[in-house]
Structures are given as C-alpha cells and as structure tokens.
Amino acid sequence: MDAQQALADLTEISSQIDAAVVFDDKRKVVGSTLPDGEAFASAAADLLAAAEELKTTDSPLTQLEIATGEGSVFVVREGKTTIAATTAPAPTVGLVFYDLKSALRSVKPEPRPRAKPAAKKPAAEKKPPAKKPAAKPRTRKKPDAA
Numbered sequence: 062m063d064a065q066q067a068l069a070d071l072t073e074i075s076s077q078i079d080a081a082v083v084f085d086d087k088r089k090v091v092g093s094t095l096p097d098g099e100a101f102a103s104a105a106a107d108l109l110a111a112a113e114e115l116k117t118t119d120s121p122l123t124q125l126e127i128a129t130g131e132g133s134v135f136v137v138r139e140g141k142t143t144i145a146a147t148t149a150p151a152p153t154v155g156l157v158f159y160d161l162k163s164a165l166r167s168v169k170p171e172p173r174p175r176a177k178p179a180a181k182k183p184a185a186e187k188k189p190p191a192k193k194p195a196a197k198p199r200t201r202k203k204p205d206a207a
Contacts, residue, residue: 064092064168071146071164077157079132081146083168091142092168105136105145124158137161142168 062070064083072078072094082098084090088106090098113122125136129150135157136145144165148157 062167062169066092067164067167068092068094070167071160075157075160077148077152078160079147079149081144081161081164083142083144083165085143086141101145101147102143105134105143108134109136109138109143124162126154126158133157135161137165139165144168 068081068083071081080094080101082090082095082102082105083092084098084102084106088099088102090102092098093101095101108127109122109125112125116122121138123138125134127134132150133148133152133154134145135148136143137158139162142165144161146157146161
C-alpha cells in the first residue's frame with residue numbers, strides 16, 4: 062500500500078497519534094497527515110541525526126521517543142524509510158511504537174522503472190550454428206629406422 066493509505070489506516074486504529082509523516086533517507090515526504098509534512102520530516106530527521114551522535118553502540122538507531130509535558134514525538138526508521146508521529150502527553154509508548162512499525166512495514170517502496178528487455182531477433186535472422194570442421198584421420202608415425 063502507499064504511504065498515504067498506511068497513514069490513514071494508522072490514524073484510524075491508533076487514537077493516540079495526532080499527526081504522522083513518512084519520508085525517505087533524502088527527507089522526501091512520501092505521505093503525511095499534515096498539510097505540509099516537510100517541516101516535520103526535516104525536524105524528525107534532525108532528531109535522529111542528533112541521537113545518532115549520542116549513541117554508544119555501532120548498531121544503527123531504529124527508534125526514538127522524545128517526551129515533553131505537551132506530548133511526545135516518536136520516530137521509527139526501517140531501512141531507508143522513516144515514520145514520525147506526535148502524540149498527546151503520556152502515551153502508551155510500546156503500543157505507539159508497535160503501531161508505527163506496523164504502518165511502516167505496510168508501506169511499499171515506489172517501483173523503480175525497469176529497463177526494457179532487449180528485443181529478440183526474429184527467427185529468420187538467427188544464424189545457424191557453426192559447423193565443425195571434419196576431423197582429420199589420425200595417422201601413426203613410424204619410428205625412424207636409424
């Protein structure tokens with residue numbers, strides 16, 4: 062399903078999510094519940110980048126929650142696709158992460174244009190297989206009588 066449909070399903074099943082955006086690793090928004098999700102996507106990407114600088118392991122950061130008195134921001138990354146969402150104060154953190162991961166997995170990447178297969182030559186243009194030259198009969202050399 063496309064990102065916009067995944068977000069519509071997400072906001073329908075998760076009453077805790079106020080707004081959400083899906084974007085790629087180049088910060089291009091592919092779906093948003095906001096009229097202009099570009100600013101939110103950029104801010105979420107900046108949050109991930111800042112958190113990446115603070116982490117103490119080599120594994121990539123896959124999820125992040127930032128809680129304030131006014132609400133929380135959740136960010137989940139899988140591969141090159143990221144989803145970010147805002148909630149009211151004191152959300153059920155595990156459930157929000159579960160819902161965001163489910164929505165993200167349902168987003169299919171945009172199909173890449175395929176190269177057209179090479180046109181096949183008509184049967185008349187095919188060359189017949191090359192004939193093998195006739196084998197010469199083997200002759201044994203006689204040892205020199207010296």
